[in-house]
Amino acid sequence: MANPSLLILAGDGIGPEVMEQVKRVIGWFGDKRDLAFDVSEDLVGGAAYDAHGTPLHDDTMAKALEADAVLLGAVGGPKYDDLDFSVKPERGLLRLRKEMDLFSNLRPAQCFDALADFSSLKKDVVAGLDIMIVRELTSGVYFGEPRGIFEEGNERVGINTQRYTEGEIDRVARSAFELARRRSGKVCSMEKANVMESGILWREVVQKVRDTDYLDIELSHMYADNGAMQLVRAPKQFDVILTDNLFGDILSDCAAMLTGSLGMLPSASLGKPTENGPPRALYEPVHGSAPDIAGQGKANPIACILSFAMALRYSFDQGAEAARLEAAIETVLANGARTADLMGAEGGTPISTTEMGDAILGAL
Amino acid sequence: MANPSLLILAGDGIGPEVMEQVKRVIGWFGDKRDLAFDVSEDLVGGAAYDAHGTPLHDDTMAKALEADAVLLGAVGGPKYDDLDFSVKPERGLLRLRKEMDLFSNLRPAQCFDALADFSSLKKDVVAGLDIMIVRELTSGVYFGEPRGIFEEGNERVGINTQRYTEGEIDRVARSAFELARRRSGKVCSMEKANVMESGILWREVVQKVRDTDYLDIELSHMYADNGAMQLVRAPKQFDVILTDNLFGDILSDCAAMLTGSLGMLPSASLGKPTENGPPRALYEPVHGSAPDIAGQGKANPIACILSFAMALRYSFDQGAEAARLEAAIETVLANGARTADLMGAEGGTPISTTEMGDAILGAL
Ligand SMILES: CC(C)[C@H](C(=O)O)[C@@H](O)C(=O)O
Numbered sequence A, B: 001m002a003n004p005s006l007l008i009l010a011g012d013g014i015g016p017e018v019m020e021q022v023k024r025v026i027g028w029f030g031d032k033r034d035l036a037f038d039v040s041e042d043l044v045g046g047a048a049y050d051a052h053g054t055p056l057h058d059d060t061m062a063k064a065l066e067a068d069a070v071l072l073g074a075v076g077g078p079k080y081d082d083l084d085f086s087v088k089p090e091r092g093l094l095r096l097r098k099e100m101d102l103f104s105n106l107r108p109a110q111c112f113d114a115l116a117d118f119s120s121l122k123k124d125v126v127a128g129l130d131i132m133i134v135r136e137l138t139s140g141v142y143f144g145e146p147r148g149i150f151e152e153g154n155e156r157v158g159i160n161t162q163r164y165t166e167g168e169i170d171r172v173a174r175s176a177f178e179l180a181r182r183r184s185g186k187v188c189s190m191e192k193a194n195v196m197e198s199g200i201l202w203r204e205v206v207q208k209v210r211d212t213d214y215l216d217i218e219l220s221h222m223y224a225d226n227g228a229m230q231l232v233r234a235p236k237q238f239d240v241i242l243t244d245n246l247f248g249d250i251l252s253d254c255a256a257m258l259t260g261s262l263g264m265l266p267s268a269s270l271g272k273p274t275e276n277g278p279p280r281a282l283y284e285p286v287h288g289s290a291p292d293i294a295g296q297g298k299a300n301p302i303a304c305i306l307s308f309a310m311a312l313r314y315s316f317d318q319g320a321e322a323a324r325l326e327a328a329i330e331t332v333l334a335n336g337a338r339t340a341d342l343m344g345a346e347g348g349t350p351i352s353t354t355e356m357g358d359a360i361l362g363a364l
């Protein structure tokens, strides 16, 4: 049987340097665990724009649709700030999400024991935190039409459209409920049903899916503004949070920052489950391209490596191997290995991106 | 000359009980500081629905348009959860905002020294925090058309429209810049210009207003998701934050919760400055109607009293009197007076809503 295929899109900024370490880890699984992947690489974001004048070449898009999983580094940077909206680095990522139909975005916000002091929150508020945010990723205001800047009378008006069909809500709700079954069985859905009709439909459909096919799930609903408050006040009240594309963008970043260590957080974006073979999937760290430290060998590769662990779990049904990799990372942290972003008040000497890769391979 | 007029809309839940204490404070300013107001009262939210079948009667709307300032308690409660969208308590509040044209919503997130321990954040991250969020309040996705739930093929679709004209952005930007001039001169504007065209227009217009009429202001731009992160990570980097209606809803609640004491936070919603006389204005606490403790005499009246202080400052040009009231509240807190919501881990006996009112009048 052919090896499963991985397409690596390292992207911009620190993307390439953290991805180097991921490639070493992938190699290790091939050598030592008999888990070989056919790896290919291509460009996305500003790097693709520089080469082709577009943040995602059609050939790359085609390869992504063929791959068993895509690993992405990060996109964007100040160099591209003045580009037209239609060719900005982000458009490459958004096109991947849309054309691969990756409607379910899983963003764990997990606080690592060794790093609980890093949070700006009190230790008892965040120690042991383990939330999974399920964000709808292919619809809502990110993609709704009409959109644009239009002339109206003698001024311009900026328009975007929040738009959700029942089917779109139904399928992402199911993915959250499935996930919750493998966790605590608790889901909190967030919208603004008190001011938005799209939120009313969201709430209704989510409840109906629960009442029809997931009676074992404990479902609650919360307005998104209150959700932001509750995340800050007492995040451990949550297990799975289900929300739409735009609220999910903000709430998942808020939740991520509660842990205090963005450089640690992976994400998975999944398409429809298929009968034979994995769903389409893209894995990427939550952190951005961090242009300020790019190319200096300082970046923390852990979020990107943990994204590969998520790929092992969600695309390749290798939960035990994913856990092995995650455990190696916990060991390395417990032993005190720290990249620059993980330097606390105590000080110490940070290790480089490559040294962190070395340490993780060592622990494996 | 006639006294300035105040319309009190106490609303639902704890609204009436906290407003009782505000009325005592208003009385004190009339008796002792020769600052008398003509106070009238009316219904809003669920209370108005119970009496009239609508969350805001047309007569009340007319009175609000006539008043020099409106003080609102809170709206909503589980009793009204199943009402049709069009008559939900929130619609009363949204109608007031829209018809009074209160486009500039000021939400201070201030951490009181005596209460810094209450925050879920580390003390050094929030002690001395003093942010002002300026939220656009009469446009955006809250009011944009088309909106609703529509049939499409064989399913339904929920639609809302994010919509901002140049004029709407211009005027709220000015209000933020004016405010910043009386503070640190620093404004950070937040949107999602990387994914939304309405955000692109927002960024462009805000920058243009700055470059034309507010060259003394230091303006920066941030994506709203990063804004949520930065608020959690290091909130003191901000002074004035300018943002739209929906992002403002979420970010201001997030910022409010950083302080740990929602029962302390007031807000002001202001219309266009006028030549002779105050702008239209509505003042309300940030906290909601708290149905779980309503009617028990436990609620903290301070947020509502501080909202009256904002009225003194922004509607009646009585900054010194506002400061007097604020100082009285700080004294009371420093002396250890605590309603139930302000009980920390140390314990102690909470005082009642009325006793907190007594203490504040005593300190005045
Ligand atoms: C880069 C940007 C387009 C993206 C988004 O807004 O979805 C990012 O913030 C994210 O959350 O993945």
Ligand SMILES: CC(C)[C@H](C(=O)O)[C@@H](O)C(=O)O
Residues within 6 Å of the ligand: A194, A195, A225, B090, B093, B094, B249
């Ligand atoms: C009650 C609700 C309609 C309102 C809003 O969403 O604006 C509230 O959350 C607020 O922030 O004042």
